[in-house]
Amino acid sequence: MSQAGSTYHHGDLRAACLRAARELLEEDGSAGLSLRAVARRAGVSATAPYRHYADRDALVSAVAARGYRELAEYLGAVHPSATTPDELAAVAVAYVRFALERPALFRVMFAEPRDPDSEERVAATAAISEYVRGVVRGAFPGADADALSVTVWALVHGLAFLHLDGKLDTSTPEAVADQVRSAVRALFVAPVAATAPAAVAVRPE
Secondary structure, three states: OOHHHHHOOOOOHHHHHHHHHHHHHHHHOHHHOOHHHHHHHHOOOOOHHHHOOOOHHHHHHHHHHHHHHHHHHHHHHHOOOOOOHHHHHHHHHHHHHHHHHOHHHHHHHHHOOOOOOOHHHHHHHHHHHHHHHHHHHHHOOOOOHHHHHHHHHHHHHHHHHHHHOOOOOOOOHHHHHHHHHHHHHHHHHHHHHHHOOOOOOOOOO
16 A cells, blocks of 8 residues: 555545645656545545545645745755845755755646635745745845845746756756856846956055
């Protein structure tokens, strides 16, 4: 019996379904994710998952919400409140690493249609958005936090999918980290350095 089925007990059906859904994602991607497949993997009746999930979209939203919370914890473990561009780059590296370590989950989180009726998913995505805005406010005080946070997220999210889709080098963790850091520095660090006032050279008497 699967891990989800072996750990299921009365009162823990929702958790068992989520575990089963994650197992199916890791094995077959979202194409193999259905309430019937989840029920079979969890070792419960075909109708049991409907007690918690009205349809596949509701199940996907629950899985995605769990993924957003894991991502927030993952990023927060790197820097709870990054305050410099270099710390921002470290958070960006962690974001891409999360995507590469959990590719099926990451695609469900961002490639599946968004369900605005899922309060759990809406709250989880809002927490990620606020984390990004907080990083931007800390690293770039005085900037338009809302506008710049979209720019930061677009850059890092694009890097994540470029790596996932094999468009960038993923041969080693170091190669991934170097590419992400370089991209962040090129956009947010190099221009600042280039426009900073030049030091005045003082000739010795």
